Amino acid sequence: MSAVGTYFYSIFHSLYTVVVGMRITIKHLFTCSATVQYPTVKMKIPERARNRLYVNIDDCIGCDQCSMACPVDCITIDTIKSTPDVDLGLTSKNTKKRLYIPRFDIDIAKCCYCGLCVWPCPTDCIVMTDVYEFSEFDRKNLIYSFSNMTAEEITDAKERLKKYDEEQTAKKAAIAAAAAAKGAALTTQPPPKPESPVS
Amino acid sequence: MEFIQTIFANELVVSILLSLLPLIFIIVYALVVLYTEMKVAAHIQDRVAYMRTGWHGLLQPIADMLKLLQKEDIIPDKADKLLFRLAPIIAFVGTYAAYAVLPFSSIYIGSNINLGAFFLVAVGSLVVVGILMAGWASNNKWSLFGGVRSAAQMISYEIPTAIAIIIVVMITGSLNLQDVTKFQDGGIGNWVVFGGPLPWLQKLMLMPFTIITFFILFVSSIAEVNRTPFDLPEAESELVQGFNTEYSGMRFAMFYLSEYANLFTVSAVGVALFLGGWSSPFGSFMSGPVWGIFWFVAKAYIFVLIQIWVRWTLPRLRVDQLMYVSWKVLTPWLFACLLSVGLILVL
Numbered sequence: 001m002s003a004v005g006t007y008f009y010s011i012f013h014s015l016y017t018v019v020v021g022m023r024i025t026i027k028h029l030f031t032c033s034a035t036v037q038y039p040t041v042k043m044k045i046p047e048r049a050r051n052r053l054y055v056n057i058d059d060c061i062g063c064d065q066c067s068m069a070c071p072v073d074c075i076t077i078d079t080i081k082s083t084p085d086v087d088l089g090l091t092s093k094n095t096k097k098r099l100y101i102p103r104f105d106i107d108i109a110k111c112c113y114c115g116l117c118v119w120p121c122p123t124d125c126i127v128m129t130d131v132y133e134f135s136e137f138d139r140k141n142l143i144y145s146f147s148n149m150t151a152e153e154i155t156d157a158k159e160r161l162k163k164y165d166e167e168q169t170a171k172k173a174a175i176a177a178a179a180a181a182k183g184a185a186l187t188t189q190p191p192p193k194p195e196s197p198v199s
Numbered sequence: 200m201e202f203i204q205t206i207f208a209n210e211l212v213v214s215i216l217l218s219l220l221p222l223i224f225i226i227v228y229a230l231v232v233l234y235t236e237m238k239v240a241a242h243i244q245d246r247v248a249y250m251r252t253g254w255h256g257l258l259q260p261i262a263d264m265l266k267l268l269q270k271e272d273i274i275p276d277k278a279d280k281l282l283f284r285l286a287p288i289i290a291f292v293g294t295y296a297a298y299a300v301l302p303f304s305s306i307y308i309g310s311n312i313n314l315g316a317f318f319l320v321a322v323g324s325l326v327v328v329g330i331l332m333a334g335w336a337s338n339n340k341w342s343l344f345g346g347v348r349s350a351a352q353m354i355s356y357e358i359p360t361a362i363a364i365i366i367v368v369m370i371t372g373s374l375n376l377q378d379v380t381k382f383q384d385g386g387i388g389n390w391v392v393f394g395g396p397l398p399w400l401q402k403l404m405l406m407p408f409t410i411i412t413f414f415i416l417f418v419s420s421i422a423e424v425n426r427t428p429f430d431l432p433e434a435e436s437e438l439v440q441g442f443n444t445e446y447s448g449m450r451f452a453m454f455y456l457s458e459y460a461n462l463f464t465v466s467a468v469g470v471a472l473f474l475g476g477w478s479s480p481f482g483s484f485m486s487g488p489v490w491g492i493f494w495f496v497a498k499a500y501i502f503v504l505i506q507i508w509v510r511w512t513l514p515r516l517r518v519d520q521l522m523y524v525s526w527k528v529l530t531p532w533l534f535a536c537l538l539s540v541g542l543i544l545v546l
């Protein structure tokens with residue numbers, strides 16, 4: 001193309017491309033915007049989305065498997081054995097609960113939302129919910145305690161266990177003493193199997 | 200005018216009041232345009248812009264303004280303090296002075312001088328001084344680049360603007376914008392962009408040239424207000440903010456205001472020269488002093504909208520392309536138009 005031709009062509013071409021661009025933008029000006037007005041309108045989150053953890057403490061048997069599965073150690077569980085005279089009830093899966101759970105803390109600030117704690121749970125009591133708005137000004141507020149035991153209940157349970165343990169040791173000592181006495185009489189008799197504490 | 204005069208009965212008070220009218224207009228208008236610009240920009244990009252302050256974010260421009268007013272006014276340590284303080288004022292004065300000759304209505308014009316259009320071009324150059332001063336005084340390489348670029352750009356683009364104005368002056372026979380507008384009164388057909396109220400043969404011959412002139416004036420006016428395809432002086436991606444990098448708070452607000460006021464000025468000049476100013480497009484229907492203000496502002500506002508639309512469509516030009524467009528395209532074409540319009544008018 002000659003110089004003059006290029007000159008006129010470039011003018012035409014630039015005007016043409018401007019028109020093309022402006023047609024595209026005016027089209028977008030009148031199409032619906034893609035914005036979701038977040039706090040007022042929320043997007044539907046996927047069915048299997050992993051967000052904040054929730055523990056249904058009534059179902060928890062205190063097996064500690066979630067805590068062991070956790071790669072960042074954000075779950076802390078304390079347990080107290082219950083004595084045979086107390087009935088802690090059944091879980092929704094008809095497993096007998098044998099442990100008090102005075103402490104079930106999840107430090108959600110540490111949680112990496114991997115969901116690994118959810119699968120080992122034998123009673124399906126630790127679950128991922130769809131709650132994702134839980135920011136706090138203080139990091140301490142992000143440690144969630146799920147235990148529903150009061151301080152008195154905890155001390156009570158502890159004392160009872162202590163008492164029971166003492167009773168058991170006393171019983172065992174008595175049995176052992178009796179056996180020893182017996183053994184002295186019948187030297188060939190093996191000692192009786194010690195009764196295991198409530199498990 | 201007479202109404203205000205009868206109330207206050209003092210010419211000084213009246214003239215001060217009348218000269219303050221455009222200032223009030225500028226502030227209100229800048230808020231409106233700020234809102235429009237953000238909304239148009241957002242919707243062009245399929246967003247929604249601010250929604251939370253007031254209904255659809257209507258109060259956001261006011262919040263923005265208040266925020267700017269209460270910000271700390273920082274002057275760099277190594278800056279030329281006097282020039283730094285003076286620059287935004289000069290830029291704003293240059294913009295504001297142009298409002299003196301804008302014919303808002305058949306009864307309101309700040310100063311009805313004979314050299315209106317000439318005065319516009321002259322005070323328009325004052326903005327360059329302000330911007331260059333800001334760029335120099337900031338003692339910052341980005342700012343200096345912005346200022347120098349702005350000077351080069353605005354001086355180059357003043358030539359097409361001036362020639363376009365000359366073409367209109369040749370057709371209308373007056374430099375007074377009020378007279379230019381009166382010349383075009385009486386319906387859309389009398390507008391200079393369609394050849395003006397001349398005999399139909401002359402009009403038909405003039406029309407292609409006036410349309411080209413109008414288009415070129417539009418392009419060069421975008422360049423003169425430093426808006427996006429030609430926003431080299433404040434190219435964010437290269438120069439941070441160009442000449443106003445170091446400005447903050449009130450001084451920045453003044454630059455901002457002068458930019459938006461300038462936007463209106465160039466639109467208003469285009470409207471007054473080519474699109475009949477305050478005259479109604481339907482002849483005598485809906486025409487009158489008050490309707491005049493409406494038509495003038497509405498036409499200019501449409502112009503501003505188109506400038507916003509262009510801004511959010513086109514990428515920035517390179518410096519050499521900018522100069523190419525001005526000196527090799529706009530100016531020669533305008534000279535051709537000037538010659539042809541002259542010949543047609545002589546015939």
